[in-house]
Amino acid sequence: MNILIPNIEAKIDKKLKSLQLYPQITPHSFFKKYTKSKHRYFSPCKNQEGSLFGFYARCHNNKDAKKKFIQEINFLNSIKETESLINNSIPKIVRWKKENDFEWMLRKYVEGKTLGSSRKLTFPLERKTISQLAFLISEIKKIKLKQSSNLKLKKFVLKNYLSESLYANLSKKKIIPSLLSRKSIKNINSAMPLLEKENHYISQGDLNLGNIIIDKKNNPWLIDWELIHLNNFAYDIGYLWAHLWEVKREFRQKLILEYIKHLDKNELLKFKKLLPIVASYLSLGGICIKHSKEKKIKLEKRRIFYVRLLTNCLKSFEELVRT
Numbered sequence: 001m002n003i004l005i006p007n008i009e010a011k012i013d014k015k016l017k018s019l020q021l022y023p024q025i026t027p028h029s030f031f032k033k034y035t036k037s038k039h040r041y042f043s044p045c046k047n048q049e050g051s052l053f054g055f056y057a058r059c060h061n062n063k064d065a066k067k068k069f070i071q072e073i074n075f076l077n078s079i080k081e082t083e084s085l086i087n088n089s090i091p092k093i094v095r096w097k098k099e100n101d102f103e104w105m106l107r108k109y110v111e112g113k114t115l116g117s118s119r120k121l122t123f124p125l126e127r128k129t130i131s132q133l134a135f136l137i138s139e140i141k142k143i144k145l146k147q148s149s150n151l152k153l154k155k156f157v158l159k160n161y162l163s164e165s166l167y168a169n170l171s172k173k174k175i176i177p178s179l180l181s182r183k184s185i186k187n188i189n190s191a192m193p194l195l196e197k198e199n200h201y202i203s204q205g206d207l208n209l210g211n212i213i214i215d216k217k218n219n220p221w222l223i224d225w226e227l228i229h230l231n232n233f234a235y236d237i238g239y240l241w242a243h244l245w246e247v248k249r250e251f252r253q254k255l256i257l258e259y260i261k262h263l264d265k266n267e268l269l270k271f272k273k274l275l276p277i278v279a280s281y282l283s284l285g286g287i288c289i290k291h292s293k294e295k296k297i298k299l300e301k302r303r304i305f306y307v308r309l310l311t312n313c314l315k316s317f318e319e320l321v322r323t
Contacts, residue, residue, distance in 0.1 A: 002036040005061040005102050012041055012057045015104055019095075021045040021055060031059075039065045044109050052111070053094060057104040068226035069103050071151065075225050076107065078149040086139040089221050110221045116209030119246040126218065127254065133212065133220045134258035137240070140222075141233035143202045155199050156231040161188050161281045166288070175287060176307055183314055184280055191277050195232060198270060203231035207240045234271050238278035245286065245305040249322070256321045276313040276320055283310040 005011070012027040025043035039060040045053050058069045076093035079086075096105035115133075116122045125133075145151060167181040204211070205227030213221040237259050244252050256275075263271055286306035290299065305323075312320045 002039070003061045004031075004036055004059055008041075008057075008059045008102060011099070011102060012059070012104070015057070015099075016045065016055065019055075019106070020048050021053070021106075022047075023055065036060075040069065045106075052109040054091065054107045054109040055104065056107070058102045061101075066103070069105075070098070071228060072224070072226040073103065073105050074149070074151040075228050076105070078145045078151050079143065081146055081149075082144065084139065084143050086136060086143060086222070089136050089139075089219070090225070091221060091223060110213045110215050110223075112213045112215035112221070114210045115212040115214055115220075119209070119243055121209065121247055121251070123214075125214070125251070129214065129218045129220065130251070130254050131258045131261075132218075134237075134255055135262055136220050136222065137207070137237050138259055138262035140204060140236055141201045145202075151228075153202070153228060153230050156203070156229060156235070158192065158195050158199060161195060161277055163281065163284055166284055170284070170287060175303065176310065180307075180311060180314075184310065187314060188277055188280065191273060194270065194273055195277060198232040198274065200230055201233040201235075203229055203233075203235045205229050205231075205236075205239075207236045208243060209240075212240075232274050232278070233267070234274035234278050238275050239282065242279050242282040242286070242309065245302055245309075252323070253321055272317045275317070279320065280310055280313040283307075283313070 009027045009031050016023055016027070023043040023045045027041060030038070030041055030043065039058070041055075041057045041059050043055055045055045047053065056069075058065055073093065073096050076090070077096075079090060080092060091108040091110050094106045094108065097103070113122055115125075162185060164185055167176070167185055170176045171178040171181040204222060204225055206224065207222070211222065211224045213223060215221060237256070241252055241255055244255075260268055260271065283306040286309070287303050309320075309323045312323045
């Protein structure tokens, strides 16, 4: 159950006033709308000079929310010291503080629109913007933080890719064929040495449409790094791609085809082996999840897509990309 920090609305309001920030969404309006569903407060804010910033504050009273918030602060502070190209496409942190019982941060505000919500695009993208997005995602794997960084990242737990009990349960319920289940597990097991070897790249961890902003010049920006961890370099692009089941196939294809243009031959060989494993893992989530108040016809449509995706993970790379 999500429990709010005691008096968090008043505390955020007091902090905004002390910073002389004027929020577009007041804490009162925010908590009235979202009650306990949002784990952190966010609003664009103007300062006295009229400049816009994004203000975030933790509002859920639990260790996990605190850990994620501090982890993002540490990442944004650490990346300021790097020379990676991606540094220019992540809104910079300006100020932050750990208060007695909550944390807040102020970052550069990017004027634009999120790429979408849930699994639907907000607006159609030009090929140029898709190419820029693919390039930006390919740059994530190049992030190298200094050893002095306060950021201590955990590695993705590789046994999660196997999910043998979940495969068995889905087969038992006849949601996926038992043969598909057995072949998938065998395929993942055979890829384990590569997964273990490649499990060291920084991963954004939650690269959904809502965490990608397209600014007024059609440039993409990546936000919300609270789930950052170490994984293989196919995870972020695979996460975005596999979650777009409601988006037209042409967009998904373009995204992958543009992405692989930024891989060298050795990386491409690895990517062709890694993407099917990442996609099969994400397919299980797509098959199993049940959204509240979701219509049965939409549930069945989503399951059909993800069973097809899981099936194509065992086929050629070209067939997988065409899913």
